[in-house]
Amino acid sequence: xxxxxxxxxxxxxxxxxxxxxxxxxxxxxxxxxxxxxxxxxxxxxxxxxxxxxxxxxxxxxxxxxxxxxxxxxxxxxxxxxxxxxxxxxxxxxxxxxxxxxxxxxxxxxxxxxxxxxxxxxxxxxxxxxxxxxxxxxxxxxx
Numbered sequence: 325x326x327x328x329x330x331x332x333x334x335x336x337x338x339x340x341x342x343x344x345x346x347x348x349x350x351x352x353x354x355x356x357x358x359x360x361x362x363x364x365x366x367x368x369x370x371x372x373x374x375x376x377x378x379x380x381x382x383x384x385x386x387x388x389x390x391x392x393x394x395x396x397x398x399x400x401x402x403x404x405x406x407x408x409x410x411x412x413x414x415x416x417x418x419x420x421x422x423x424x425x426x427x428x429x430x431x432x433x434x435x436x437x438x439x440x441x442x443x444x445x446x447x448x449x450x451x452x453x454x455x456x457x458x459x460x461x462x463x464x465x466x
Contacts, residue, residue, distance in 0.1 A: 328365045335359055336379075344368070352377065352405065364388060364401075370417075372402040379403075380411035380428065387417055389434075399434060404441070 327347055334340040336356040344351055348368040352375035357363070361383045363371055370387040373379070389397045399417020403409065408425045416434035424439050426432065427446025432439065439445055 367398055370400045374405035377403055377407045379409045382412045383409050384414045
């Protein structure tokens with residue numbers, strides 16, 4: 325638990341990667357895991373991160389799910405090479421192929437199973453307009 329707390333606060337340095345490797349996470353070369361990123365400490369050996377990947381701050385990698393009555397379900401999280409996982413991204417058990425980018429705040433549930441190579445995952449939020457701008461836009465249209 326001490327290692328989990330220490331890695332949670334550490335900056336994205338090679339020392340942080342070494343600590344995660346000691347815990348059992350499989351981390352490639354030139355990986356940067358930013359501050360406050362949480363890699364599941366229940367079964368860290370189920371997390372694989374490819375070379376040249378950036379894990380943004382406040383991201384969460386969860387390999388387990390509680391099913392009730394003392395039962396857990398586990399799965400593998402595999403992130404390919406040259407990926408950028410945006411800040412605040414939540415990831416469950418799945419395969420993320422090479423060259424994938426997630427937008428900040430994205431949640432990737434295990435129901436996706438796989439994110440194809442070269443994808444950009446996120447959502448396009450609706451534009452925010454002030455009530456006055458919306459009213460003017462309606463009068464111009466009519």
